[in-house]
Amino acid sequence: MSLILQNVSFTYDRGGSNEKQALTNIDLEIGSQEFTAIVGHTGSGKSTLMQLLNGLEKATEGKIYFHGRDIYEKGFSMKELRSKVGLVFQYPEHQLFESTVLKDVAFGPRNMGWENLQIELNAFQALKEVGIGEELFDSSPLALSGGQKRRVALAGVLAMQPEILVLDEPMAGLDPAGRQDIFQMLSRLHQERNISILFASHSMDDVAEYAKRMIVMHEGKIVLDGPPRKIFRYEKELKQIGLDIPSVTKVMHRLRDRGIEIDDSCLTVQESAAEIVQWYRKGAIE
């Protein structure tokens, strides 16, 4: 296991006038080659949790281990942690600042103190991976379209060669095709470069389609953790904490409620369609 959180709690402005407990007793393991979604309504602690993972915020209690080493231990290199656990903020395109796309993507690697050749190579490769063509390398990042900006910002984190990529709502504000592009890219990175992906999302349809594991947060605690197929069974419990289930899964649940013998754990359109067709044909024969 590469990243382990042990009984971690986090309080904002401790002892100050705005003291607020954001996370309470979090136990979590993020392994290699995972594709995990974090869900929870706004203010559930998702973003704070993500910022703990690469050391941007320091847990007020508890321990975090990266490859078996305590990250709060003296002598542990936070710089290296930030390159190995890449964090992509919400609307990451707002952080672009360099005069050219290539320079902006090279910002991270340069901060790591790598050699020039290595920096250039990584930046180049990262841009290729997010699908930005060479003809755009020398243009200003501010002159790109919204979707392109987002991909350049993502490349800026990818260029640091992360083992785990943490993304806070990477699809926010994108149109359906743009969302699909981002997810296809993440799937490719996951499969080809063995990067572990951890993303926060509000779209249960996206979670159902892409995630292999999902973590449900509520009021600073992890309340459910497991494969989406299992978690979406808890429709009532999820509803109580303001979360929905995928629309096709909901249809299956309703069919089941009406006494129909059907597998209601379906997550995708294809799965559900096949299941309904099978049930319907069986009924027709009888």
Added chain:
Amino acid sequence: MTGNRKWNNGETNNQNKKAKIVCTENLAHEYSRRDENGNIIEIVRAIDGVDIEVEQGDFIAILGANGSGKSTFAKHLNGLLYPTEGAVYIDGIDTTQKEKLLTVRRTAGMVFQNPDNQIISNVVEEDVGFGPENLGVPTMEIRKRVLDCLKSVRMQSYRKRSPNHLSGGQKQRVAIAGIMAMRPKCIILDEATAMLDPVGRLEIMDTIRSLNQEEKLTIILITHYMEEVTKADYVYVMQEGKVALKGTPREVFACTEKLTECRLTIPKITQLAQELNRAGLPVPGDVLSEEELLACLKI
């Protein structure tokens, strides 16, 4: 398209067109992109021959991917941009008439995407009062309107609060109240839900639906979320500055291929219905909701 009375795109005389609340005639908007030396390198036709007619009390949706020209179009309805070709009439007024500009903006109010960047005052009720103040409405009347409008978006208990402490959905509701306080006939929501979480999106959809049904306001919803347009009376789909598809939500959702070409996708429920339809089940391919789908399966 069905032969709907309202949406008869045949011969309507000019007088009739001007009676509509919103009407665009062959609207086009061009702008030029210049290089560092000021030479024109490209002429972009952001909107290209759009004809849209909206009647008082309708709920219209304009769908389109990022960069399809839908926001540029919206800005024409409010006199924030002027046509380079064609014309826009708001309640019969040509938007290029400078002296009627305030009337145009008051008649067709606009809510924008970013909740933070459209709230001007740092007290909720004073922000709602901003529009009427600009219009020179008497003090007591402003206070009455502000209270009424905050009530109709269910934000009256926050009236003394700072907008900085509100959620995204609440801020957008304040922004809607700010438009309502100008007593518009039509509200244009330019991707007003794009930056909200699902809870906020629902809040806004509920609010505009009740404004449409109870206060008979005309709604023009600009979005790329397909789920939001299922309740609209009529949908226009934009692609590269043109209207690529139009019809009722049912008619539009049936054109899966064309929508994909426009970088849009239909709701999952409709996708499921279409799969079932293809497999020969008695389910039409234009189902919009879960209840409808279940009803088709006769259970």
Added chain:
Amino acid sequence: MIRDITIGQYYSTDSLIHHLDPRVKIAGTFLYIISLFTFHSLSGYLFAIAFFCGVAALSQVPFSYLARGLRPVIFMLVFTAALNLFWTPGESFFSWGIIELTWEGVEKTVFISLRLILLVLGSSLMTFTTTPNQLTDGLERLLSPLKAIRLPIHEIAMMMSIALRFIPILIEETDKIMKAQAARGADFETGNLIQRIKNMLPIFIPLFVSAIRRAGELALAMDARCYHGGKGRTKMYPLQYRLTDLLAYAVCFFYVGILIIFVP
């Protein structure tokens, strides 16, 4: 969390002073500050202190809050005090090396320090009892005669109130951008001065870009809500003098009058 910061130092409570028209408070503070320079005797100081204490008591702002207002000027206070204490010629009563203390020096030091303290306390009492919004409104109305000489008073007031709304948002944004760049390994703490300024560029540029974007969007939103300058505008809460405001004016003038006429 950062959005909770307050601009200025408003102390929220329901007192007589809080409910006064902001114009009264601005004009009153102005008069009070001027009054501090009209006398040169102990009785004058005592009278000014008494007046301040009376108003402060009515305002219900705790003394510890008021004292906090002195913090930023402590250095200046000590500096002027030292200057007066050591460099006033007169009858010497203590000398040690080049240091020489005189009775005149001590007297001058005490009086000048008192004047400075009252000046700061007086103006902070105004900011403690008036919200930034009210202050902007009050200033706009008080300065509106200057519109006649084409000073853009309404525009300046509008800019002030927009700044008040956006400062917390921009502070929060700065924090977000800093974190995002730190996630890319940026380091804001080490290096010499030039290095550090250079390290701030990845924060300043995005912040600048975002501020310009916000300004553009806000301008559109204001246009859409029929904003067209101060002409023909009405107010939801117009400033209106009530009886207490007029009484407050009377008290202020009475105070200044007594000082000028009776106190040397």
